[in-house]
Amino acid sequence: MIHRSVALLSMLMILLLQNGCVNTPENGRLQVVTSIVPFAYFVERIGGDHVAVTAMVPPGGNPHSYEPTPRQMSSLSGASLFVKAGSGVEFELDWMPRILSLNPELQICDASEGVRLIAVNHEDHAHEKRTHAEDLRKDADHHHHGRFDPHYWLSPENGIIIARNIEKALILVDPERRERYTANADEVVSELEALRFDIRSRLEPVRNRRFLVFHPAWGYYADEFGLKQIAAEEEGKTLTPRQLQKVIEQARAADIRVVFISPQFSNVQAEAIARDIGGRTGTVDPLAHDYMDNLRKATDAFSGAMR
Numbered sequence: 001m002i003h004r005s006v007a008l009l010s011m012l013m014i015l016l017l018q019n020g021c022v023n024t025p026e027n028g029r030l031q032v033v034t035s036i037v038p039f040a041y042f043v044e045r046i047g048g049d050h051v052a053v054t055a056m057v058p059p060g061g062n063p064h065s066y067e068p069t070p071r072q073m074s075s076l077s078g079a080s081l082f083v084k085a086g087s088g089v090e091f092e093l094d095w096m097p098r099i100l101s102l103n104p105e106l107q108i109c110d111a112s113e114g115v116r117l118i119a120v121n122h123e124d125h126a127h128e129k130r131t132h133a134e135d136l137r138k139d140a141d142h143h144h145h146g147r148f149d150p151h152y153w154l155s156p157e158n159g160i161i162i163a164r165n166i167e168k169a170l171i172l173v174d175p176e177r178r179e180r181y182t183a184n185a186d187e188v189v190s191e192l193e194a195l196r197f198d199i200r201s202r203l204e205p206v207r208n209r210r211f212l213v214f215h216p217a218w219g220y221y222a223d224e225f226g227l228k229q230i231a232a233e234e235e236g237k238t239l240t241p242r243q244l245q246k247v248i249e250q251a252r253a254a255d256i257r258v259v260f261i262s263p264q265f266s267n268v269q270a271e272a273i274a275r276d277i278g279g280r281t282g283t284v285d286p287l288a289h290d291y292m293d294n295l296r297k298a299t300d301a302f303s304g305a306m307r
């Protein structure tokens with residue numbers, strides 16, 4: 001890790017020298033960088049033409065293990081605003097100090113401000129509870145899901161909070177366009193209210209309100225809509241045969257026939273579970289770009305699987 005960091009830092013120095021370290025906005029547009037793709041969607045909608053946005057973790061990338069490229073790090077030197085998840089996503093914990101040291105002028109928007117984060121309940125997972133000592137050790141090296149479930153953006157109720165946080169941050173860095181940003185944010189919020197209503201009605205007739213996901217990204221969504229997420233893994237680790245067996249038993253007991261996977265994770269074990277319960281796998285994406293469309297698709301997928 002240390003060697004890699006030194007190499008990366010020297011590459012950065014070269015890139016910075018080549019590009020110059022001046023904070024000049026490209027084509028007069030405000031440069032915004034977000035950690036994950038769904039936040040970029042919100043920035044595009046609320047910032048409109050005045051804003052150029054890029055997400056650091058690329059589509060299909062895994063934010064639990066992602067490392068920014070030197071080019072991405074150097075592009076931060078010209079950015080005005082960075083939107084972070086703030087909920088313990090690993091690559092942010094690892095990289096924020098370096099991001100800030102590259103551009104001390106960078107405004108940071110914590111998209112989770114005002115969100116009620118849910119503590120990870122190890123009982124909900126099919127495998128054994130970790131000891132407190134293990135938790136502490138894991139907190140020390142940051143490569144884990146933290147004390148809170150970081151995937152709060154997947155509840156549209158939290159989407160509204162995210163939209164308002166991004167509106168506030170854009171106004172802070174560009175107060176002259178305050179009215180435009182507020183009007184755009186109002187529009188996004190009313191679409192999100194409609195989305196919440198649609199999802200709620202779509203899920204209304206579902207009787208068995210439990211669904212099984214391989215990666216535990218849908219806890220906030222489940223909470224908002226009165227569903228129960230059963231998760232196979234935690235922290236992207238391969239399940240032991242015993243854990244696998246426990247998930248299969250849980251799925252059978254809950255009369256579950258679909259194992260949902262995310263495009264970002266390997267699905268070999270998910271397919272093994274699906275085979276064993278005589279079911280199939282389905283896909284739901286926690287990091288898709290079109291936030292609204294993605295939650296509608298996920299709702300279709302979940303409601304098709306629950307009976």
Ligand SMILES: [Zn+2]
Pocket residue numbers: 064151215216217
């Ligand atoms: Zn995740």
